[in-house]
Amino acid sequence: MHLIETRDLTYIYPGKVTGLEGVNFIAGRNSRIAVIGANGAGKSTLFKHFNGIFRATSGTVLIHGEPVTNANIREVRKFVGLVFQNADDQIFSPTVEQDVAFGPLNLGLDPETVHHRVDEALAMVGIEHLRERVPHHLSGGEKKRVAIAGVIAMEPQVLVLDEPTAGLDPQGIKDLIAVVDTLAERYGITVIFSTHEVSLVPEVADQLYVMHKGKIVAQGTVNEVFCDPDLLTSVRLDVPVIPKLIRSLQDEGIPLSMAYSLDEAKQEFLRFAREKR
Numbered sequence: 001m002h003l004i005e006t007r008d009l010t011y012i013y014p015g016k017v018t019g020l021e022g023v024n025f026i027a028g029r030n031s032r033i034a035v036i037g038a039n040g041a042g043k044s045t046l047f048k049h050f051n052g053i054f055r056a057t058s059g060t061v062l063i064h065g066e067p068v069t070n071a072n073i074r075e076v077r078k079f080v081g082l083v084f085q086n087a088d089d090q091i092f093s094p095t096v097e098q099d100v101a102f103g104p105l106n107l108g109l110d111p112e113t114v115h116h117r118v119d120e121a122l123a124m125v126g127i128e129h130l131r132e133r134v135p136h137h138l139s140g141g142e143k144k145r146v147a148i149a150g151v152i153a154m155e156p157q158v159l160v161l162d163e164p165t166a167g168l169d170p171q172g173i174k175d176l177i178a179v180v181d182t183l184a185e186r187y188g189i190t191v192i193f194s195t196h197e198v199s200l201v202p203e204v205a206d207q208l209y210v211m212h213k214g215k216i217v218a219q220g221t222v223n224e225v226f227c228d229p230d231l232l233t234s235v236r237l238d239v240p241v242i243p244k245l246i247r248s249l250q251d252e253g254i255p256l257s258m259a260y261s262l263d264e265a266k267q268e269f270l271r272f273a274r275e276k277r
């Protein structure tokens with residue numbers, strides 16, 4: 001059974017605006033899935049189906065094999081944690097600590113467990129020092145981290161992050177990648193995220209969906225999708241900088257194998273340098 005599955009999912013906004021059209025999406029266990037697409041491609045609309053904020057106009061959404069209903073919506077929200085694109089939509093308590101505690105308290109956990117989870121979540125995203133602060137007086141990147149901490153504290157099986165790196169500084173992005181690594185490796189959590197930073201995708205994701213005008217136009221492993229630059233440019237996306245560099249060196253006649261992540265590229269350059277010596 002898949003953790004999340006959509007079958008032929010179509011969503012029409014009021015005013016007959018097509019948000020999604022015939023989307024088939026699968027998230028399995030222990031996966032790191034990136035969803036990319038230009039502005040208005042449908043990423044946020046898709047993500048809002050994963051925890052029952054939106055219900056399909058037609059087609060099916062299955063969360064852990066079950067359609068979302070009013071009866072199981074609490075279970076669904078416990079299972080899938082969604083961090084909104086805009087942190088202001090998610091943060092409303094008078095202090096950071098209370099905000100992060102809100103979800104776990106709502107799950108009916110005892111105060112000691114809540115306290116422990118809040119401590120852990122604040123530490124994970126590196127904002128223990130903001131504990132007593134008023135969320136609405138924080139910077140954009142700080143708010144983003146509060147929103148992420150609030151969802152991590154719920155300990156979901158699937159963590160869905162809608163443009164988590166937008167507005168984060170370079171250290172914030174590194175911290176976020178470390179959080180995703182920890183959650184995936186230590187707890188086996190599946191992470192789904194959208195991003196406009198394509199170069200980040202090979203560093204974090206193993207699977208990739210490409211959206212365009214409400215549809216999925218490509219899917220596969222990160223390497224499979226990124227080896228087709230024409231497809232990416234046709235939907236207003238860019239190829240990540242590392243495969244772009246390797247391809248241009250190949251065009252100069254340098255016999256390098258394709259690489260996508262920083263680490264793969266380093267290994268490939270080292271191999272080449274050793275053979276040259």
Ligand SMILES: Nc1ncnc2c1ncn2[C@@H]1O[C@H](COP(=O)(O)OP(=O)(O)OP(=O)(O)O)[C@@H](O)[C@H]1O
Nearest residue numbers: 013017018019037038039040041042043044045046
């Ligand atoms: N509340 C709404 N009412 C009507 N149309 C909407 C609404 N929200 C989104 N849309 C439309 O649905 C489509 C998909 O929007 P969505 O927000 O899912 O895109 P996105 O891929 O998340 O874009 P971005 O990269 O800008 O966040 C767009 O055409 C958008 O104009």
Ligand SMILES: [Mg+2]
Nearest residue numbers: 043044085162
């Ligand atoms: Mg969006």
